[in-house]
Amino acid sequence: MKKILQLALGLLTGIGGFLEIGSITTAAQAGASFGFQLIWAIALGTICLGFLVEMSGRLSAVSKQTVVDALRSRFGFRFYIVVLAIVAAVSFLVLIAELGGIALSLQMLTGVGFPWWVVPVAFFIWVMLWKLKLDLVENGASALGLVTICFVVAAFRLHPHWGSVAHSFVPSLPTDNRAKYGFLAVSILGASITPYLMFFYSSGAVEDEWDESYIPINRFIAGSGMSVGGLFSIAVLIAAALTLRPAGINIEKFEQSALLLTGALPRWGFVLFALSLAFGCLGAALEISLALSYMFAQGLGWNWSENEPAQRDARFSLLYTIMIALAAIPLLFGVDPIQVTMISMALTAASLPFSIVPFLFLMNDKEFCGEHRNGWVSNSVVVIVIVIAFVLSVIAIPLQVMGG
Amino acid sequence: MDLVRDVLDKRLLDRDDTIIGRVDGLIIEVHGDSQPRVTHLSVGGPAVFARIGNWAASLAKLLGAHWGPKRGAPVRIAWSDIDHFGRNVKLTISCEDTEAMAWEDWIGEHIISRIPGGGSK
Amino acid sequence: MKVGHAAALVSVLVFFAGCTKPPSEKDVVDSMVSWIGTGDMATQAWLNHTTFDKYTREILELSSKRLGDQSDQLKEVAPAHSASLDSAATSAKRAMTSIARLVAANDAPDVRAQLDSLRSAKKIVLAASDSLE
Secondary structure, three states: OHHHHHHHHHHHHHHHOOOOHHHHHHHHHHHHHHHHHHHHHHHHHHHHHHHHHHHHHHHHHHHOOOHHHHHHHHHHHHHHHHHHHHHHHHHHHHHHHHHHHHHHHHHHHHOOOHHHHHHHHHHHHHHHHHHOOHHHHHHHHHHHHHHHHHHHHHHHHOOOOHHHHHHOOOOOOOOOOHHHHHHHHHHHHHHHOOHHHHHHHHHHHHHOOOOHHHHHHHHHHHHHHHHHHHHHHHHHHHHHHHHOOOOOOOOOOHHHHOOOOOOOOOOOHHHHHHHHHHHHHHHHHHHHHHHHHHHHHHHHOOOOOOOOOOOOOHHHHHHHHHHHHHHHHHHHOOOOHHHHHHHHHHHHHHHHHHHHHHHHHHHOOHHHHHHHOOOHHHHHHHHHHHHHHHHHHHHHHHHHHHHO | OOHHHHOOOOEEEOOOOOEEEEEEEEEEEOOOOOOOEEEEEEEOOHHHHHHHOHHHHHHHHHHHHHOOOOOOOOEEEEHHHEEEEOOEEEEOOOHHHOOOOHHHHHHHHHOHHHOOOOOOO | OHHHHHHHHHHHHHHHHHOOOOOOHHHHHHHHHHHHHHHHHHHHHHHOOOOOHHHHHHHHHHHHHHHHHHHHHHHHHOOOOOHHHHHHHHHHHHHHHHHHHHHHOOOHHHHHHHHHHHHHHHHHHHHHHHHOO
């Protein structure tokens, strides 16, 4: 019974918690600028994420350790601190972007400028972590995130040519604007493959005391939750391809993407877009704040349970408090959340080898995973996608940056 | 046993399974011609920063002089207080017997408890 | 030390971000199409009661300002561009500014009239963009 509940909640988190500012922005830009052509990047990124999430759950179920615990134990302090610095820096940028996303959606709904919303939003997120238990935080945010299903409804109502959609699962190159195309592909991969999600997921598995009997459930949650989530991203891309692209709109400013649903869902499209953005980013902001604190606390051997009162794990609680406060500062000065999003997604893609390769070593280590070590399929899928993401980012980021 | 593989960087649990830190360093004594012997594990503080670099150690020392709990020496746990090794290093003593939790307690007392709602969920 | 490398990489990226090359004529005209399209879509959504007044006003003002910026940019990158493109951009800019004002006054019929003139200007800019292919 307990397992069925966990299965349902795991799926809820996978689906309701999938879309956030990174996936929405990158998919919308891709659809507006290149039609269906970049669907393959979403598919590739989502498959890779599904494999990685499954692995981190399996590692925790078998070894009773979180990914960060295992990284430090296996590779030692100096190595851990390098991985920590890279992943924490990139995740922190994403946290800024998510806070900005919530503030922007409130600006859309109320007309009050987003810098005014930053402090109340940061405070709200902090209070949720300070006072609520992990399950409530996670499931509550994911349940609200189910509103993002409106993108799927919109995609169907626009009657896409499904043959072309299917065709776009195979990568192809555009005739012009290749630099922008490459950069968007990199950003999509970076928005899909988020290392913080692995740390968050494995910490949850340890808090829920998973053992080897959870391996099949874990596989199901990771596989189906992430695939459905990926379909949501594809729905955003389809909606943008069929509404913004015909109007000639290239998204340069965030305000433009707010028009995404107004064609397919007249009457409610605008409000639904704002709510989707708000709840999607809320879930992600909560997860990232916790994941950042987990990274430090687990690696340094502090208490880290999100279910305990703040007093019991003082250093852990202080850490997320500081992170949330620091993330709010650039937004108060009017930093453009969309620029932060695009930069952080591209940097995530570029940093993947540093975070994922050591993790793959753990997944093939008998000491941590025993007989449940990775097979050749999991290893190959992840290695291939990470190599693609890294090579693309090394080529595309400098091109994009120099080309404007 | 392989000290680096089996002891260093492992998580430290006290008698009651409270996480009290990680094995951040090993203290080895050399007496004359006899074999070098590990006498203590060091936890947190200077041992960690020294592994990042000298600059980090000096910075930590500077900050520690003004902030936080005033503890004398770095936290050391005697080799004889180790119960057994495994996934974690389990101790026979309680966290109260060491100063390993000094920072946790200091932050809890000076910062967290002053913010409303820190004591309950 | 490797943290230092990462920091160096980031500063190199930031440095490159500072020295961007100027856009081509095609890029500028496409951006003009994009902003006129934005104004068009936002107005249509407002007429359908989908978007709120405040947002609609703001995005129209933004579109109009951006379109103005792009017209100025066009004068720099392609001084020899056609006069009809110039006048279409000016009239689109004017239409979007008026729509922003009319939205505040909740004057739907006049908004529709301005939308028509915005759309005829859009056709001219679109044609200019296509000719640059």
